[in-house]
Amino acid sequence: MARVTRLANQVFGRTAEAVTVKRLVIGVAVVCAIAAGCTAITPVPVNGKGHPPRPIPTPTVRPTPTATASPSPSPSPRPTTTTETWWKPTSVNPVQFHWVLGDALNVTVPIQMGLRDFSGNPLPAPNVIDIDGESNTAATVASLHAQGKKVICYIDAGVYETYRSDAHKFPAGIWGNADSGWNGSFWLDIRRIADLAPIIQARMQMCKDKGFDAIEPDEIDGWENNTGFPLTYQDQLRYNRALAQWAHNIGMSIGQKGDLIQAHDLVTSFDWTLNEECYQYKECTSVYDPVTDSNVAGLQVYTAANKMVLVVEYKLTSTQWTAACADSRTRHFNMSLLKLGLPNNGGRQPCSTAAKW
Numbered sequence: 338m339a340r341v342t343r344l345a346n347q348v349f350g351r352t353a354e355a356v357t358v359k360r361l362v363i364g365v366a367v368v369c370a371i372a373a374g375c376t377a378i379t380p381v382p383v384n385g386k387g388h389p390p391r392p393i394p395t396p397t398v399r400p401t402p403t404a405t406a407s408p409s410p411s412p413s414p415r416p417t418t419t420t421e422t423w424w425k426p427t428s429v430n431p432v433q434f435h436w437v438l439g440d441a442l443n444v445t446v447p448i449q450m451g452l453r454d455f456s457g458n459p460l461p462a463p464n465v466i467d468i469d470g471e472s473n474t475a476a477t478v479a480s481l482h483a484q485g486k487k488v489i490c491y492i493d494a495g496v497y498e499t500y501r502s503d504a505h506k507f508p509a510g511i512w513g514n515a516d517s518g519w520n521g522s523f524w525l526d527i528r529r530i531a532d533l534a535p536i537i538q539a540r541m542q543m544c545k546d547k548g549f550d551a552i553e554p555d556e557i558d559g560w561e562n563n564t565g566f567p568l569t570y571q572d573q574l575r576y577n578r579a580l581a582q583w584a585h586n587i588g589m590s591i592g593q594k595g596d597l598i599q600a601h602d603l604v605t606s607f608d609w610t611l612n613e614e615c616y617q618y619k620e621c622t623s624v625y626d627p628v629t630d631s632n633v634a635g636l637q638v639y640t641a642a643n644k645m646v647l648v649v650e651y652k653l654t655s656t657q658w659t660a661a662c663a664d665s666r667t668r669h670f671n672m673s674l675l676k677l678g679l680p681n682n683g684g685r686q687p688c689s690t691a692a693k694w
Contacts, residue, residue, distance in 0.1 A: 424590040426645035435463035455684040475547040490544035495556030513565025524564035527576040551590035558596040581606040609645035616661040648672040662688035
């Protein structure tokens with residue numbers, strides 16, 4: 338995938354056998370707080386879809402696409418009927434973050450609950466956990482709440498997946514090229530907001546009905562990928578802003594997942610952000626924009642707005658990891674290293690477990 342989406346067949350998801358499980362259970366811990374340095378860990382090499390080797394971008398302005406079938410008109414945003422009482426995590430203090438996407442979370446297994454590091458040693462319990470919205474029940478969410486955790490609901494917002502329970506709701510022709518590396522997954526024509534609105538809004542309502550605190554909408558960077566549609570920067574902005582508005586309309590927090598190039602344009606719409614491998618690609622605070630053929634500000638626009646930043650890395654060497662930990666700490670980026678193998682052989686490695694930066 339062209340920029341920051343997900344890790345391959347074992348990490349956020351879809352298996353090569355195209356079973357109905359989208360994500361293999363993984364664990365992510367965030368937080369690089371001021372601790373006496375960060376433990377240098379050499380991660381297991383990863384293959385696949387968090388950040389496949391990406392080509393060096395060609396410094397040319399993206400051409401204006403030729404005329405195509407007119408997209409359906411965008412619906413007018415519904416009036417917000419709730420006050421702004423949803424969760425708005427800040428960058429003031431670190432958080433302990435854990436990521437488990439795939440089958441239903443087993444709350445009795447320590448490694449699935451993010452309570453073990455790479456070596457199996459105990460870790461402080463994470464206070465923010467991100468799990469698949471469809472695979473998990475309201476009872477699981479309630480159990481996590483009883484432990485004092487905020488719970489994020491993972492949904493896909495930019496691809497059509499043949500194995501989701503609501504797949505039949507997507508109109509023919511709204512999906513295009515295959516989402517490379519993921520069987521049964523195809524990019525959506527996000528210009529057709531009016532057609533997608535009732536489907537994605539229903540997914541968000543599911544999250545709310547199950548008691549989740551926030552939504553992680555994945556695959557919201559189609560404009561950077563080979564979708565089969567001539568999606569533009571502005572098309573993506575319109576869709577992503579619609580996603581944020583839909584979540585807020587039902588009183589839910591929502592994070593910007595990836596799409597780092599557009600962070601400076603989306604920071605006012607989203608409540609927090611989750612990024613993968615910006616240290617690996619040296620773009621956390623300065624990212625190349627092929628539309629303007631220039632670099633633009635990255636994650637620091639969120640901390641400048643006092644909003645939580647989560648960063649996940651997979652492939653850093655021990656030297657890179659130590660340097661990234663130190664840098665992320667000074668920038669108030671909650672960073673962690675992810676190892677493959679959950680639920681049985683993995684773990685999470687936070688930069689630090691300290692409660693203060």
